[in-house]
Amino acid sequence: MGLFTFINDAGAKVFGIGKTLVTKTLDVRAKEKVATESELDRREEAAARNLEETISDLRLQVENLHVFIDLNIALVSGKAYDQSTREKVVLVIGNTAGIALVDDQMSVEHVEPEAQFHTVERGDTLGKIAKHYYGNAMKYAEIFEANQPMLTDPDKIYPGKVLRIPNLN
Template sequence: MGIFSFAKDIGDKIFNRDDEKHQANVETNASANTTPEASEPSAQSVANLLLKRIQQQNLDIKELKVKYNGSTDTAEISGKASTQADREKAIIAIGNVQHVAKVIDNIEIEHDAPESTMYTVKSGDTLSKISAEVYGSANEYMKIFEANKPMLSDPNKIYPGQVLRIPKP
């Protein structure tokens, strides 16, 4: 349990706060004498999208709940995870979303295990480079890839600012 920080301007776009359609809605609302904030997605709709994103990871987390605070760009998750890996995958699944700056983790773990290290990808990083740095061998990059599936679909597709879980050697 804890608080994890993420780069809120980087990550998957799962709701339309920055796209052209959203901007058109803001302009339409402004001309209709309504406030632009009215077109912002509600905290509940964002929480529902984040919940769906975790569910798509096929993790074993019972009683999963997600809350979102749009004024602080903070997501809060709770539930009972079967494993430490499921807990960590849930955290990075919603933390690596644009407009999520923090994840407050209140997930309990049924089977205790050592926590992975959270690593923020830097420009020029590859899974092989990270593996060499962490494990002493570039050939261990598949450990990192497997630890971040299904969020990662290709070991060559990581981006600066993305947070990855690095399992203990």
């Protein structure tokens, strides 16, 4: 699929990366004694393993899944079961605070049409998004289902989060 851009400071802040990591990296490169390069590498490796574990916990089927993080860029490889799984993996990684770019190098076992992506803006609802893409606000359930298990409630979306918008044709 290629490269996907995300809002660096949006998303889940649970993997020990984000502003703190970027700030520390910049400080290290400026030769300040905030953190060593090896400490940053360990944090990035731990964050990558946590993302792999999260993807597994979400039961997203990817053979030989590998995530590599360098600063705010994540590279993901492996063989996804289908296009939907591939897109969800990209979104799990990209919707993590501290990740600004996902380089998707995955292949797909069962090919299907690619979905569109939508970055949630202030005031968006799934109904409003469905109206925009499908012309029918009541099709919000399709968007909700396409983003499960990452979304647990159709009313809990936030600005900066990127959603899958499946092709209904």
